[in-house]
Amino acid sequence: MYQYTDFDEQFVRARVQEFRGQVERRISGALTEDEFKPLRLMNGLYLQLHAYMLRVAVPYGTLNGAQMRQLAYIADRWDKGYGHFTTRQNIQFNWPKLADVPDMLDALADVSMHAIQTSGNCIRNVTADHFAGAAADEIEDPRPTAELIRQWSTDHPEFAYLPRKFKVAVTGAPNDRAVTKAHDIGLRMIRRDGVPGYEVIVGGGLGRTPMIGKVLNDFLPREDLLPYLEAILAVYNQHGRRDNKYKARIKILIHEEGVETMRSRVDAEFARIKAEFDGVPQHVVERIRAGFLPPVWKEADIAPVRDPGLRSFIDTNTHTHKQADYTIVTISLKGIGETPGDATSDQMRVMADLAERFSHDELRVSHEQNVILPHVHKADLPAVYDALRAAGLATANIGLVSDIIACPGMDYCALATARSIPIAQEISEAFSDLDRQRDVGPLKIKISGCINACGHHHVAHIGILGLEKKGVESYQITLGGDGTENAAIGERLGPGFAADEIVPAVERLIAAYLDLRLTPQETFLEAYVRVGPAPFKAAAYDEVQANAA
Amino acid sequence: MPKSFTPQIVTANDLMLGDVIYLTEGGWSRRHGDALVARSASEAQEMLATAQAQALKIVGPYLADTVLDDAGRPAPVHFREAFRTRGPSNYDHGKQADLRSV
Ligand code: SF4
Numbered sequence: 151m152y153q154y155t156d157f158d159e160q161f162v163r164a165r166v167q168e169f170r171g172q173v174e175r176r177i178s179g180a181l182t183e184d185e186f187k188p189l190r191l192m193n194g195l196y197l198q199l200h201a202y203m204l205r206v207a208v209p210y211g212t213l214n215g216a217q218m219r220q221l222a223y224i225a226d227r228w229d230k231g232y233g234h235f236t237t238r239q240n241i242q243f244n245w246p247k248l249a250d251v252p253d254m255l256d257a258l259a260d261v262s263m264h265a266i267q268t269s270g271n272c273i274r275n276v277t278a279d280h281f282a283g284a285a286a287d288e289i290e291d292p293r294p295t296a297e298l299i300r301q302w303s304t305d306h307p308e309f310a311y312l313p314r315k316f317k318v319a320v321t322g323a324p325n326d327r328a329v330t331k332a333h334d335i336g337l338r339m340i341r342r343d344g345v346p347g348y349e350v351i352v353g354g355g356l357g358r359t360p361m362i363g364k365v366l367n368d369f370l371p372r373e374d375l376l377p378y379l380e381a382i383l384a385v386y387n388q389h390g391r392r393d394n395k396y397k398a399r400i401k402i403l404i405h406e407e408g409v410e411t412m413r414s415r416v417d418a419e420f421a422r423i424k425a426e427f428d429g430v431p432q433h434v435v436e437r438i439r440a441g442f443l444p445p446v447w448k449e450a451d452i453a454p455v456r457d458p459g460l461r462s463f464i465d466t467n468t469h470t471h472k473q474a475d476y477t478i479v480t481i482s483l484k485g486i487g488e489t490p491g492d493a494t495s496d497q498m499r500v501m502a503d504l505a506e507r508f509s510h511d512e513l514r515v516s517h518e519q520n521v522i523l524p525h526v527h528k529a530d531l532p533a534v535y536d537a538l539r540a541a542g543l544a545t546a547n548i549g550l551v552s553d554i555i556a557c558p559g560m561d562y563c564a565l566a567t568a569r570s571i572p573i574a575q576e577i578s579e580a581f582s583d584l585d586r587q588r589d590v591g592p593l594k595i596k597i598s599g600c601i602n603a604c605g606h607h608h609v610a611h612i613g614i615l616g617l618e619k620k621g622v623e624s625y626q627i628t629l630g631g632d633g634t635e636n637a638a639i640g641e642r643l644g645p646g647f648a649a650d651e652i653v654p655a656v657e658r659l660i661a662a663y664l665d666l667r668l669t670p671q672e673t674f675l676e677a678y679v680r681v682g683p684a685p686f687k688a689a690a691y692d693e694v695q696a697n698a699a
Numbered sequence: 700m701p702k703s704f705t706p707q708i709v710t711a712n713d714l715m716l717g718d719v720i721y722l723t724e725g726g727w728s729r730r731h732g733d734a735l736v737a738r739s740a741s742e743a744q745e746m747l748a749t750a751q752a753q754a755l756k757i758v759g760p761y762l763a764d765t766v767l768d769d770a771g772r773p774a775p776v777h778f779r780e781a782f783r784t785r786g787p788s789n790y791d792h793g794k795q796a797d798l799r800s801v
Pocket of ligand 1: 557558559560563564565566567598599600601602603604605
């Protein structure tokens with residue numbers, strides 16, 4: 151795994167030391183909250199509804215066992231014994247005390263982790279396919295690219311005060327698991343005539359004005375990546391709207407001025423930058439490449455699987471690995487009725503142990519709020535499964551109804567307009583029978599507690615957005631969204647549902663799908679695309695109207 | 700008191716712990732029911748100013764509407780404020796949950 155350099159280490163330690171001083175000055179009264187707030191946000195510290203929250207960066211979702219174990223230690227020592235994995239592949243601690251945060255940051259630095267650029271109008275933590283380096287369909291591991299962008303964008307003086315936050319995602323596989331079309335910049339690694347390069351997508355994003363990204367460059371040679379990204383950022387910095395927060399993302403610039411205008415500006419800027427660009431120093435390229443070399447694969451005899459529980463687990467929670475004897479295991483953080491994305495410190499330690507013993511010391515956090523063991527030899531599956539089961543981590547529901555994304559919503563988030571977590575818990579309980587979930591098949595439900603759409607509801611098959619209407623929580627449904635390479639924004643179904651009506655409405659939608667599907671193989675999304683919203687609308691609202699009548 | 704005025708309280712977050720607090724007669728409390736109630740706009744502004752002057756202890760004070768129960772104690776009006784009195788709904792470990800055992 152990639153190891154931080156001495157430069158990274160010194161930089162992070164210096165930032166912790168600086169923040170320690172800033173916290174002391176806030177506590178002594180030397181800094182007002184107005185002065186302190188931007189400083190704490192630059193170090194990942196938010197003030198939420200009931201407490202502070204520390205958001206820790208997990209670059210491109212990759213962790214090793216020691217890092218996961220340290221997160222468990224931090225959860226026990228300074229928080230309430232758990233952490234929340236987010237849709238940005240990060241982890242959040244929900245209950246830190248202000249005076250403890252510098253110590254938490256020091257403990258993170260001990261394992262080359264930090265909370266820098268997890269907030270503010272800068273280039274945020276770069277995300278990547280959570281199966282990177284392992285998936286059979288991968289053209290190339292996207293993490294060296296993500297790491298190069300991390301190094302380039304960290305504390306980049308020109309891009310520290312962008313018009314708004316800026317999110318970059320990279321995938322190395324044609325099956326897009328990194329939602330690249332819903333990012334400010336999405337990079338898809340491709341090959342043209344055997345030459346590696348990138349398809350560059352810009353202007354995607356969810357939130358208040360959801361948009362699918364547009365192709366800015368259909369083939370960017372690999373060596374041009376940094377000057378080209380720099381050109382995009384420079385154009386955005388210069389032309390992005392700073393007059394209106396809601397119109398400041400690059401997607402609005404592209405929407406208002408058109409992708410062609412953007413392209414000609416970027417091309418002009420690129421020509422200028424490229425002339426002065428000497429290329430990424432070879433030792434940096436080598437160092438990054440060396441950090442992502444595949445592990446030394448082992449050989450072992452694989453016994454036939456007889457345990458029906460393990461068989462179900464393999465069906466849903468594993469994915470094809472590029473090595474035939476290996477598999478990718480997704481650990482569900484969506485136990486029935488549990489909070490999506492939460493793991494206790496004990497569970498984190500189990501995952502750390504399993505990574506070290508059975509996954510070449512690698513873990514990944516997925517944007518779907520699960521944790522991945524990317525390299526498990528099939529011979530080790532029974533041992534991995536048993537250990538997960540003992541830790542309450544073996545729910546065989548990946549990709550099914552209860553594998554729900556839910557943002558923290560009004561249980562934690564100060565910006566929320568409604569709660570998300572209890573809705574996810576209720577849906578999960580309603581479908582607690584895993585056989586029933588398997589019968590329904592692949593279905594992505596995603597819930598956001600406000601228009602900011604951290605729960606990615608726009609790209610869900612069934613999206614749920616929590617709003618306030620007339621002083622109560624109200625939930626709006628969108629259908630037909632898709633976060634893959636065929637990205638689509640879901641369509642709004644109609645008026646919102648009250649908190650006690652939303653889960654029955656979702657159940658009616660799923661029942662309608664089961665009636666409508668042509669074969670058990672036709673998925674919810676395929677059925678929706680085939681028949682359109684009308685029958686789903688009728689199913690969702692009929693009973694409400696009948697009750698009202 | 701003008702008829703249209705809805706009684707208000709001042710709430711904020713504690714600087715050190717970040718938890719929800721309410722302005723009282725003599726300081727701050729974790730309990731909504733202890734909050735000092737403003738019965739006019741000018742009282743509300745005065746209370747807010749008092750809170751803002753204590754920036755060493757608290758963060759982000761604001762006025763929130765309240766209703767008085769039969770005993771004259773304030774209770775939250777908006778559901779967000781109700782959640783703030785209780786802590787998160789997924790775990791019973793909000794700061795307010797801790798108060799039950801006090
Ligand atoms: S979507 Fe809204 S409620 Fe949910 S985490 Fe984001 S800002 Fe908070």
